[in-house]
Amino acid sequence: MSAPTDLTAAQAVDALGRGELSAGELFAAYRERAAADDLNAFAWVADETPARGAVEGPLRGVPIAVKDLFCTEGVPSQAGSRILEGYRPPYTATAVERLLGAGATLLAKTNQDEFAMGSSNENCAFGPVLNPWSRECVPGGSSGGSAAAVAAGLAPWAIGTDTGGSNRQPAALCGIVGLKPTYGAVSRYGMIAFASSLDQAGPLTRDVTDAALLLRHMVGRDPCDSTSLAFPEEIATPTAERLDGIRLGVPEELSGEAEGIEPGVQEAFERTLRTAEELGATVETTRLRHAEHGLSAYYVLAPAEASSNLARYDGVRYGLRAGKANDLVSLYTRTRHEGFGPEVKRRIMLGTFALSSGYYDAYYARAQKVRTKIAQDFATAFERFDFIVTPTAPTVAFGLGTKVADPLAMYLNDYCTVPMSLAGLPAISIPNGLAVPPQGGQVGLPTGFQIAGPAFSENAILDAAHALEGAIGFDAGGGRA
Template identity: 50%
Template sequence: DVTRIPGGSSGGSAASVAADMCIGSLGSDTGGSIRQPASHCSVVGMKPTYGRVSRYGLVAFASSLDQIGPLTKDVTDCALLMNVISGYDPHDSTSVPKDVPDFRKSLTKGLNGLKIGMPKEYYMTEGLDPDVSAAIDNAVNTMKNLGADFVEVSLPHTKYAVAVYYVIAPCEASSNLARYDGVRYGFRDKDPKDLIQMYRTTKSKGFGPEVQRRIILGTYALSAGYYDAYYGKASQVRTLMIEDFKNAFQKCDVLLSPVTPSPAFKIGEKTDDPLNMYLSDIFTLSANLAGVPGISIPCGFSKNNLPIGLQLMGSHFNEEMLIKVAYNFEQATLFHKKKPTL
């Protein structure tokens, strides 16, 4: 359905893979921008651990959340691309000097004894589409048949994820994008009368309405008198969310959840309701805030033949486990080979 979004913000990367224009592509994931397009386009998309892949050359949106990752047709290609792009880069101060395993060695059969956690807060969410819920239930049954055990876990602070993210990310964006003033970086409006007009027209015309909205939100939250109330408090809750993930992974090997509450919506459908649009990120934001890896893999289609994705999240630098689980599910279902008819 070409009247619907491919997901964002790396929707072009996902759509190009789904359309067989390339065998793989790269995206950047700040709050789900690899995993959501992967889900909507029925391809595989991985957000690696923060620091696993260099961000050098990326136009930063939110520096503590951004991560480069692959979008591919299947999990095997994902493992291959992860081998290529992972590793320490001295040009990126957030890059972690950690040995990179051969991710292809994780492409092995069998999930016997593996514990998969189901965050109870993710399944208490209002507005979860029945088709998405049914696809997740079928995926759980498939993995049980493959030998995996399921346990209920809790991420108690995940209910604050949307609020925390939409304080921290705009704050970082307002700082990172301040350089695009028409002097040395980015677009410059033609023939400004003076410096002030150049700043105004350059940023008005050079940024779209959503980017402008986030810059304004971030600037407000960082302003005198509001910093502690917004950014400071959001950073504290983020620390609690990281602890939630650490506690959860003491009980299980990976976490399983939907990627989005619903399949792809119509282009422009939520433009006038940004809050509703932001709530589409509810399942993916936590992985960015905690810095843990996540992967989206195809797990079915809606009644309207729209792709649905399944999200797996792992502990820090444990992409190997995600690839193993995703590969086993992929081989058992073959959803990655099924394409919607245009």
């Protein structure tokens, strides 16, 4: 038998069920790997025995890595921020609670961009995470620690959060599967808020089957989250091997080199479209007329919500408090000066500006209308197509430090993922090949293929992704080296 850490999570569940493997043995094997992590993927790793979780239940004790953004009782939950350094919350997020209740064990908390703001994991107070395919490159973000850990085999699977692409983009850059569910499918209770109307938790896994298994135990209505919804059906194990009769729409606005997609990424995308046709799908180009404005709307709405959500970090009840503040205003301003990193400050400034008197209508109110148009574009497209497909990210993993000085260039990495977030739609990224970046390089780096569907079409998306995954036959070995 191969090493237990070579198994996918679903395979591990089966092996545990057959008694070929014990939960303690599996946990120990992963704990050892996690403790030796040299990618800086983890913010915290469990002691020898799992702090939380039981081996009872359908997940049979399979360990899980959890993004630092989720509150976990008694375990550091720092959102990648100095302002929450060492913070141990008195309660656990619903999504994590459900997984532990289903028999997952808490292996580690993963590093991330501070408060999930970033596309490279370089905005982490505890240092950048490295891409296991190439340590000079970023893993993507904001769920970069989760993605790198899964790609490198330091954890069987992980959960992350996706506000504008934070699961899908790092999944693409690390050669794994990342899913953003329909907004409302997974409870946000206990997930440290970035942009409340967009934030959604989801799985990061080695394959599509694992993504389905993990999602099955995350979804559902939570009385503690007023915007959570009952998922209309059980998340099934995907089995499709063909795409007969499936209609794929390729939006002109979100593909092609003219839209800033790297040639290697575009090539991999077109190759996957041909694979889809070979599996029986039809592929047609279409328009999402307002999608090109998605990024603009997103970078008004998400920072606006963030500026309000992050007002609570004031040095009074928890977290960092700046010393030597003799009055209230300097307690606030100095605590927030010391506690927040540059990107968080930038977004708070952007959001506060967009909501401020005199600018609200030109920015915030307008962005909300663009959001309506984008959702309408998708609704129209789904009258003709089962799925909208795009490259997940316009680029492969880029070099550490290459975009830090240019926030706008960094933001453009979310170009293809943000429209689905604004419309609240489910979308998955699956690895679909390797590409060498335009500036050259020794090795090919992973590219991602994004499949988006109507609200609550997760089962159909997972099935289509499963069929493509089988036909693509992506070799994830480069991340495990």
